[in-house]
Amino acid sequence: MVEPAELPGSAGAGAGVRDVEVLVVGGGPAGLAAAAAARRGGAHVVLVEGGDDVGGQYWRHLPAERPAAAEERLHHGWSTFARLRRTLAGDPGCELFTGASVWAVEPGGGRGDLPGAGALVVRVLVAPAGQADAPARRHLALRPAALVVATGAHDLTLPFPGWDLPGVVTGGAAQAFAKSERLAVGERVVVAGAGPFLLPVASSLLATGARVLEVAEAAGPAQLARGWGAHPHRLLTGGGPGPSGARLSGVGVLAGKTRELAGYVAALAAARVPYRTATGVVAARGDGRVEEVVLARLDATWAPVPGTERVVAADALAVSHGFTPRLEVALAAGAAVAGSGAGAGFVAVDDRGATSAPGVWAAGEVTGIGGADAALVEGALAGLAAAEALGHPAGPEVDGLLRRRRVLRAFADRLAAAHAPRPGWLAQVTDDTVVCRCEEVTAGRLRSVAQATASAADAPAGSRSLRLTTRAGLGPCQGRVCGHAVDAVLGCGLPASASTGSAGSTRPPVSHQRRPLAVPVRLGELADLPPATTPTSPATSQPSSHPEPEETP
Amino acid sequence: MSARRVDPARDVARTTTGEPVTLTVDGESVTGVRGQSIAGVVMAAARSAGTGGALRRTAGAGAPRGVFCGIGVCFDCLVTVDGVRDVRACQRRAAEGAVVTTQAEPLPARVEGVEGERRG
Numbered sequence: 001m002v003e004p005a006e007l008p009g010s011a012g013a014g015a016g017v018r019d020v021e022v023l024v025v026g027g028g029p030a031g032l033a034a035a036a037a038a039r040r041g042g043a044h045v046v047l048v049e050g051g052d053d054v055g056g057q058y059w060r061h062l063p064a065e066r067p068a069a070a071e072e073r074l075h076h077g078w079s080t081f082a083r084l085r086r087t088l089a090g091d092p093g094c095e096l097f098t099g100a101s102v103w104a105v106e107p108g109g110g111r112g113d114l115p116g117a118g119a120l121v122v123r124v125l126v127a128p129a130g131q132a133d134a135p136a137r138r139h140l141a142l143r144p145a146a147l148v149v150a151t152g153a154h155d156l157t158l159p160f161p162g163w164d165l166p167g168v169v170t171g172g173a174a175q176a177f178a179k180s181e182r183l184a185v186g187e188r189v190v191v192a193g194a195g196p197f198l199l200p201v202a203s204s205l206l207a208t209g210a211r212v213l214e215v216a217e218a219a220g221p222a223q224l225a226r227g228w229g230a231h232p233h234r235l236l237t238g239g240g241p242g243p244s245g246a247r248l249s250g251v252g253v254l255a256g257k258t259r260e261l262a263g264y265v266a267a268l269a270a271a272r273v274p275y276r277t278a279t280g281v282v283a284a285r286g287d288g289r290v291e292e293v294v295l296a297r298l299d300a301t302w303a304p305v306p307g308t309e310r311v312v313a314a315d316a317l318a319v320s321h322g323f324t325p326r327l328e329v330a331l332a333a334g335a336a337v338a339g340s341g342a343g344a345g346f347v348a349v350d351d352r353g354a355t356s357a358p359g360v361w362a363a364g365e366v367t368g369i370g371g372a373d374a375a376l377v378e379g380a381l382a383g384l385a386a387a388e389a390l391g392h393p394a395g396p397e398v399d400g401l402l403r404r405r406r407v408l409r410a411f412a413d414r415l416a417a418a419h420a421p422r423p424g425w426l427a428q429v430t431d432d433t434v435v436c437r438c439e440e441v442t443a444g445r446l447r448s449v450a451q452a453t454a455s456a457a458d459a460p461a462g463s464r465s466l467r468l469t470t471r472a473g474l475g476p477c478q479g480r481v482c483g484h485a486v487d488a489v490l491g492c493g494l495p496a497s498a499s500t501g502s503a504g505s506t507r508p509p510v511s512h513q514r515r516p517l518a519v520p521v522r523l524g525e526l527a528d529l530p531p532a533t534t535p536t537s538p539a540t541s542q543p544s545s546h547p548e549p550e551e552t553p
Numbered sequence: 554m555s556a557r558r559v560d561p562a563r564d565v566a567r568t569t570t571g572e573p574v575t576l577t578v579d580g581e582s583v584t585g586v587r588g589q590s591i592a593g594v595v596m597a598a599a600r601s602a603g604t605g606g607a608l609r610r611t612a613g614a615g616a617p618r619g620v621f622c623g624i625g626v627c628f629d630c631l632v633t634v635d636g637v638r639d640v641r642a643c644q645r646r647a648a649e650g651a652v653v654t655t656q657a658e659p660l661p662a663r664v665e666g667v668e669g670e671r672r673g
Contacts, residue, residue, distance in 0.1 A: 065587045065588040133640040154624060154626045164629075173621065173622055173624065177620075181588075181590065182558060182559040182561075183558050185620075207566075208559050288607065438628065439613075440614055480626045481622065
């Protein structure tokens with residue numbers, strides 16, 4: 001993996017546009033595995049990563065200037081990360097750009113030597129090391145023959161009164177600061193939300209010496225049993241019958257996951273941290289920062305049970321109710337998102353990661369929340385498939401990877417069923433709860449506008465016009481944090497289903513995820529775009545074509 | 554919030570002490586460890602500085618905001634660094650001597666009569 005000093009434009013591809021073989025977006029487990037697999041297949045790889053180093057959020061680690069002798073104690077699968085990084089390091093066939101944000105994907109004219117190849121130009125801004133959001137970043141325009149999207153996911157946090165107070169952080173934030181800065185977000189921390197991710201969050205906090213007061217899991221026993229308890233033997237024997245009807249051997253595949261979960265549970269037990277199910281955070285209070293957290297028992301629909309509230313004095317609250325895929329690059333590349341079924345709301349892929357867009361593969365959390373083990377397997381499959389499309393046949397490892405993928409996906413579906421948000425959570429959203437954090441739009445405002453609009457017309461207004469009226473989701477984060485909740489409050493889609501309790505059928509539409517620019521770009525940087533960089537065909541030089549900046553407040 | 558750095562002497566990961574890095578945040582000097590983000594330095598200094606870890610105030614309600622997502626997607630931690638605004642404090646490494654200003658712009662006030670004059 002080399003840090004390229006300069007990427008020359010290739011002749012005939014338009015000024016400044018460089019043709020590459022396999023472009024991997026994202027340097028987490030899926031992206032690293034994809035890059036390594038594409039290299040095994042013999043393809044040249046360019047990897048772009050938004051952070052200062054590879055590893056993603058899962059292997060978010062200490063920076064080089066602050067090494068630790070036993071950093072592996074903070075991570076699972078650290079040796080896998082070390083091996084991947086070592087394999088790619090010094091490999092001149094893999095170029096790495098860090099601090100590199102993909103901000104647009106455009107039609108690329110095509111190169112004609114492969115179906116779909118060169119159909120897209122991926123525009124990247126590269127910041128100097130450690131200088132995220134610096135002005136005058138370097139422009140890159142890459143035209144990949146094969147694109148692998150491995151952009152991952154971020155926390156989904158359902159709103160409640162006080163979730164905008166300093167000291168309320170996502171579970172991911174608590175873990176990221178613990179791992180990459182050795183920073184405890186508080187001394188006395190409540191961890192709340194839903195899903196197995198709460199366990200590593202609590203574990204990471206304990207490893208900073210923070211006191212974890214309790215872990216509150218919203219799902220109740222019945223929901224947990226539906227997810228985890230149905231056919232429990234399959235947890236050990238695999239995800240169900242294989243394609244030939246033979247039972248898959250899943251013991252080896254899931255043993256690592258079981259060990260990982262057991263490790264977290266043991267850490268909680270050793271620290272005497274209570275783990276309560278059917279329990280949720282209904283408010284955070286304090287003068288300018290979190291001073292107390294209000295927890296309540298939740299019924300089977302996740303609605304708080306009146307009279308069960310208890311107040312816990314805490315100086316930080318880490319909340320995560322699941323994950324939202326980071327879809328910008330995939331959507332801009334033309335990949336379809338599944339509208340129903342187990343993968344609803346995530347990029348739709350086949351077994352080897354092919355999306356609906358020619359020449360575009362996707363892997364890891366962007367295709368469904370499966371954890372790092374699944375991301376590694378899916379990344380490898382996508383990387384091999386991408387290389388294969390360029391004429392580098394994949395070896396016999398594909399069959400084994402496909403078997404592992406099936407087992408891990410079945411496990412992920414269980415997790416989704418056991419912890420998916422249920423519609424009663426809306427009861428925690430009082431009228432004065434800020435739903436859109438950027439524009440400070442309250443639920444009361446959203447509800448009153450929705451009501452007024454509905455009575456003024458025969459058909460209820462779509463979420464788009466309601467968002468334009470209230471400005472919900474139109475601030476700097478462009479709905480990344482509030483999008484699902486805004487839709488749910490407006491009744492335009494519920495991230496929960498009363499009927500099935502499965503995450504699969506419950507994801508709302510992804511209209512708020514379609515963003516003209518994948519990340520914010522300074523106007524000055526757009527003005528500095530090199531001219532004639534968007535050829536519609538290799539032979540035609542176009543006049544300067546600057547994309548219109550996204551409408552921002 | 555009483556965020557704090559882990560004491561290297563008691564760290565299971567056996568971190569090194571690291572080199573100090575000093576920033577100015579709204580005119581006050583705060584010290585962290587090289588390699589930290591600006592957000593991390595501000596959070597860990599919150600107790601001594603009495604800031605509660607707030608990084609900016611919202612335009613409408615003037616409410617304090619701190620780190621939320623920690624990975625660069627929520628934009629709640631935007632600060633001005635060396636005169637350049639809208640830098641995500643959780644993504645920017647703390648550089649020695651960086652001048653950080655928290656952002657707090659009220660919404661523009663409605664000026665009575667302006668709309669009518671324009672129409673007239």
